[in-house]
Amino acid sequence: MTGKGDHILITGGAGFVGSNLADALLREGERVIVADNFSRDGVRRNAAWLQANHGDRVRVEQVDVCDTARITPLVRQSKQVFHLAAQVAVTTSLDDPRTDLQTNVIGTFNVLEAARGMKTPPPVLFTSTNKVYGGMEDVAVDLADEAYRYTDGRPGVSEEARLDFHSPYGCSKGAADQYVHDYARIYGLPTVVFRMSCIYGTRQFGTEDQGWVAHFGRALYGREPITIYGDGFQVRDILWIDDLVDAMRRAMDRIDTVAGQVFNVGGGAPNAVTVRGVIDRLRDVTGRSVPVHTADWRPGDQRIYVSDTAKIQRVLDWKPRTSWKAGLEKLVDWLREADLESPVLARGAASVREPLAEAVGAD
Template identity: 70%
Template sequence: MKRPVLVTGGAGFVGSNLADALLQDGERVIVADNFSRAGVSLNAEWLRDQHGKRCRIEAADVRDREHMRALVAEAGQVFHLAAQVAVTTSVDDPVHDLETNLLGTFHILEAARALPVPPPVLFTSTNKVYGGLEEAPVYLDGDVYRFVDREAGIGEDAALDFHSPYGCSKGAADQYVRDYARIYGLRTVVFRMSCVYGTRQFGTEDQGWVAHFARSLLAGEPVTIYGDGCQVRDVLWIGDLVKALRTAMHRIDRVSGEVFNIGGGPSNAVTVREVIDRLMELTGADVPVRTADWRPGDQRVYVSDNSRAGRLLDWAPTTPWEQGLEQLVEWLREADLVTPVSSSAAMGEIAD
């Protein structure tokens, strides 16, 4: 019998969407999650309701080495998505951040390496491994920050510069995953992801800023931007990311050891204020938009150069950001998630 697919962090935003797509195609899936984030229990219940026994829900923490060894030993493929994902949390508790992001990834790699036939491992990293992008100067063009000379965006050859404990833990894990392909012959792939948004995302102040803004505006709450709102991100619809994840795993023998920058690309590069303005139109909200000081190390511009993914995965994002925002707001309304989420919605450092 074909072995199940293991998705760590499988009840989270990306994990639940990936698990659903795999299950719809007839795969058996082990969803491993420690249920520490808001909304993940709802995602797990949804997966169970949709797919029954083919979706096995495991309460598991990637810091638990023996539990990871047992789960990886069952798996035919491993999508390692579990992580501590908030920059601010990493600053407040760097030990927890390191143990989850670096040590947890190390447990997955070692569990795979110990097997006679190791399953392939796909690891989701972050654009934060590039730090402040000092080598890519920007300028303010009216109300939009732009790169001086990188119209296609940031490629995988950009200098690594880990800022914040989050950037350090994810960056170190990123390098371990790559090196296990070189040294031990494991079949691994790294995705350095930009800002992903979409259905089944329960945004918070620290992470998932697009969904967080949408929920706040639907609830009639004011929103706060750290910075001037002219900062740019290439937002990526979750369905497009799921296609990229699955394609990379299907082509693992051809792309093992590769790293891919994965984001919305130049066609989906928008300012924070543009996103808020469109969400206000979609929600009918009329609330104050406040500004606060920039967060240290926040990038003025981040846009992914997806050309390597285009060449090796035949992949490119297909969902325009305007359409994606419409689908997100529609889902939030249908899921009855129009509830206050904080006293003031805020965009801090934009992580993933």
């Protein structure tokens, strides 16, 4: 199923994931609409990069998904929709739950309704989060060899895990997740949901609250101290951005068979690493070291979250191609190219808010 237009729409398209996805599609000859409200400082840099590299094949629109009158015609001009726009920080959702709800729930509803109103609706891929599973306190874990592990030996969390929304952010993304899933079931809309783990890579200007892997890399370059929330032995399955983009494109290519499906997407067991392990690897690659401090655990922090990627591997014939060690090398190469080793620039970039919510000790 496709819409009437010949463009691909990416909401939140100037953010970290969106700009990488847009670049990949544009390099394949597609025409892309990048819709973003530009509420985060770093996204203008990404939009300028896309325009410099792709010219008039990329159309940049300053649009908020909460603006029904503006987002509806963009959806209706598109043959595919990647809905990435969101309020993404747990901490921000705690401070301003109303805006969090409006952006994540109403914004998603607007995209879905715009598509539903079309005679031939475009497929919609929605980026959800592992936070829909909550703190997973009912899953036993233990600490062994300075890393948390699932006591029962499971390879990771499958799509069958119990939903348990924690925090306003978890509630809003979880509600949107279920709306997208149900619009396929009730209205026959061709949608697919990606519940993502920790994504990292180029064009990510991470902070303590978002994009923690990139935040660590930039902190090392800027010789700024790092704070770990918890003991640092918590485990995450980090996934290189190019592998995520590959999975997204495979889902769209196979929308006729995957419509209505939900997938957990992450690096899986082979790319599961502790917070301290990431810091150690970045130290090795950069040859730099900074003070590392610890602070209290954050509420609802999962000691371990690893995606069970069996379903997406089976259905989309996909698996991560970039190991976490190689990915961190690529990240450092980009930091060098982007001149993010400057302490001044590192401090400035620390205020950037990108559309991924992977807080250290929070995602």
